[in-house]
Amino acid sequence: MINGKQYIARINALKPNVWFRGERITSKLSEHVAFKGLLRSQAKLYDLQCDPDYQELFSWPSDTTGHAIGTTYLAPKTPADLEKRRKAIQEWAKLSLGMLGRSPDYMNTTIMALGTSADILKEDAPQRAENMRNYYEYVRENDLSLTHTFILPQVNRSQFYLEDQDAPVIAARVIDENSHGIIVHGARLLATQGVTTDELLVFPSGARLPQMKTAEPMAYAFAIPTNTEGVTYYCRDSFVGGDSHYDHPLSSRFEEMDTIVVFDHVLVPWERVFLYGSITANNRLYPESGFFSQTTHVVISKNIVKIESLLGIMKQMIQSINISEYQHIHEKVSEVVVGLEVMKGLIYASEKEAQLNRWGILTPNANPLQAGILYYTKLYPRMIEIIKLIGASGLVSIPTESDFQSQAGTDLRHYLQSSTQNGEEKVRLFRLAWDVSLSAFGGRQELYERFFFGDPVRLASQLFRSYETSDLEARITAFLHDKA
Ligand SMILES: Cc1cc2nc3c(=O)[nH]c(=O)nc-3n(C[C@H](O)[C@H](O)[C@H](O)COP(=O)(O)OP(=O)(O)OC[C@H]3O[C@@H](n4cnc5c(N)ncnc54)[C@H](O)[C@@H]3O)c2cc1C
Known part of the structure; x- marks a missing residue:
């Protein structure tokens, strides 16, 4: 190493x-x-x-x-x-x-x-x-x-x-x-x-x-x-x-x-x-190497941490400007919590249902991981939208470090203060929220999360074709013909 x-x-x-x-x-x-x-x-x-x-x-x-x-x-x-x-x-x-x-x-x-x-x-x-x-x-x-x-x-x-x-x-x-x-x-x-x-x-x-x-x-x-x-x-x-x-x-x-x-x-x-x-x-x-399962296992593991990070940013923003009493804020944050728990569930399911492949390598079940990859292409942009809806003008009221170090610092620390932070600390947090949601860096991150593992449209087609449903179809056929 x-x-x-x-x-x-x-x-x-x-x-x-x-x-x-x-x-x-x-x-x-x-x-x-x-x-x-x-x-x-x-x-x-x-x-x-x-x-x-x-x-x-x-x-x-x-x-x-x-x-x-x-x-x-x-x-x-x-x-x-x-x-x-x-x-x-x-x-x-x-x-x-x-x-x-x-x-x-x-x-x-x-x-x-x-x-x-x-x-x-x-x-x-x-x-x-x-x-x-x-x-x-x-x-x-x-x-x-x-x-x-x-x-x-x-x-x-x-x-x-x-x-x-x-x-x-x-x-x-x-x-x-x-x-x-x-x-x-x-x-x-x-x-x-x-x-x-x-x-x-x-x-x-x-x-x-x-x-x-x-x-x-x-x-x-x-x-x-x-x-x-x-x-x-x-x-x-x-x-x-x-x-x-x-x-x-x-x-x-x-x-x-x-x-x-x-x-x-x-x-x-x-x-x-x-x-x-x-x-x-x-x-x-x-299809046969276990490539999809093993790499998506990495991706979902990492993305769980990324959701946790966005959730942490959101919660800090909410506390900073004291908007935790509003129901739509609860609803939005809950959406992220649901996303986090779904992704955790998917990774644990993939591990629980893992099987040794013909070379003796334990390969996580691809189905929950594929579901996680597709789900995340929608969850990530939505989380970014939620950060924007929480942050509003706070995402652009973000002077720079040099402004705070200049003569302007006193005014900015005072006028940009929030319910829990002075202006400099509030802007520190909101610059992080801006960098993940509005900056060129943040824009690329969003594009990345939509496409890095392939075109989501074609990934969905792949799932449509590969997901085994013959048992389910047979159950419906049996039900339709049940005369009892
Ligand atoms: C930030 C970022 C980082 C990346 N990093 C890497 C990397 O490190 N290594 C790497 O190899 N790749 C990387 N990729 C590429 C990634 O794998 C591709 O973006 C992805 O596979 C989609 O291919 P494409 O970009 O060529 O889109 P295209 O295939 O050109 O698709 C463009 C549009 O046309 C539609 N379309 C095209 N063909 C079809 C079709 N047959 N059926 C239906 N719709 C179709 C798509 O749905 C989409 O809307 C990265 C991509 C991004 C955005």
């Missing part, structure tokens, strides 16, 4: 080809305006996992070396393992109030699910399965952090659109191979934390590919170091509002950059290729 200092040193040493506001970044990422807050926050996660008081929770003896490795790589085999994973994920999430969607636990779990079910890739070639297993071990034993790109550029989403194989490439595909590996060219979206991780994982989108020759170049999966020759990361604009934790309590700490990844004739060595050309393996990968 690494600590925060080691994590930052490793990221600084990579020096990937990353572009931000029209320029290539050449400075250390840990000193760059767009990344320094995030790196510091993420370093705290690594420090916590190395804290002697937390070893029971955050470490686990490696199967291969016996060394302590991080719990979030743990392949669960017992209910206690699943519980330990959940608690470790939530302890990490508390440090960011749940705002780090792509803290390392997410991809550590992804690689655990894919690594333990690597046999599926034998369908492609036995070596690919071996590569996947080796990679899981390599990442786990070195405590590497990963980003990922699973989707293709948003050019034309018509169901019948297939990129013309003779036109210049847009969506990344394998354009060649040689004795060293495959050559990948084109773009992929959307690597959140694109350059603040050690490695980049490129996997299929999860959509089924048609059994057609033209689909084969899209059936590929691999992992490469973030700074691989030929890979460029284009950042969106930064949503870091500034360095001050008072002014920008969330964006100064937790702004996870999203990057567009462009591959320019990138050589991926054969030992890092996990899938290449097998449409059958591509289509079996996610």
Whole structure:
């Protein structure tokens, strides 16, 4: 396991080809305006996992070396393992109030699910399965952090659109191979934390590919170091509002950059290729690997902490301006409490109904987790709406730290006071509420929670198709024909 200092040193040493506001970044990422807050926050996660008081929770003896490795790589085999994973994920999430969607636990779990079910890739070639297993071990034993790109550029989403194989490439595909590996060219979206991780994982989108020759170049999966020759990361604009934790309590700490990844004739060595050309393996990968269950288990665990954080913010706002006597406030807060309890129930149900998969990995039941993922895409925007309805003008009556430190401070402390706080403390709280609900950072968080696990419309279709109802239908048929 690494600590925060080691994590930052490793990221600084990579020096990937990353572009931000029209320029290539050449400075250390840990000193760059767009990344320094995030790196510091993420370093705290690594420090916590190395804290002697937390070893029971955050470490686990490696199967291969016996060394302590991080719990979030743990392949669960017992209910206690699943519980330990959940608690470790939530302890990490508390440090960011749940705002780090792509803290390392997410991809550590992804690689655990894919690594333990690597046999599926034998369908492609036995070596690919071996590569996947080796990679899981390599990442786990070195405590590497990963980003990922699973989707293709948003050019034309018509169901019948297939990129013309003779036109210049847009969506990344394998354009060649040689004795060293495959050559990948084109773009992929959307690597959140694109350059603040050690490695980049490129996997299929999860959509089924048609059994057609033209689909084969899209059936590929691999992992490469973030700074691989030929890979460029284009950042969106930064949503870091500034360095001050008072002014920008969330964006100064937790702004996870999203990057567009462009591959320019990138050589991926054969030992890092996990899938290449097998449409059958591509289509079996996610449904059979336990990927969905294990990653959604991380997400729901984290989102429980995020709901708790929003609830805490709401309750403090209500106390501050003394609106707890109004029934509509009770109703709104209760809505959030119901959401929290539903999500807790769903995660416990998924653990209680977990089953060992064919590789002996305890896999949480996917149904409650899928329900939680879909439910949250509606709950999160509603919670943000509730914060706005509670905060009203308080969300924009928010002068900055420097205003309070200036001559204006006396007036502002007086005129912006609330029933329980002086102006400076009230604004501290309401700036947090603003950062989560109205700032560019908050807007992205809302978009993230709607889409990060896929388009909710297509996720709903997936649930519609996969949810087993034959028993229920049979019960209705029996009832309809009951003559007694
Ligand atoms: C903040 C943020 C961070 C993200 N981070 C990552 C990341 O780290 N790694 C990663 O790989 N991805 C990431 N994603 C991408 C995420 O997986 C996608 O946003 C999601 O899968 C939806 O795809 P899309 O954005 O291309 O939307 P589109 O597929 O382009 O959808 C756009 C609209 O068209 C509709 N639509 C399109 N096709 C269909 C269809 N077949 N049937 C019905 N409706 C359709 C959708 O419902 C939607 O309304 C991130 C997204 C966001 C917003």
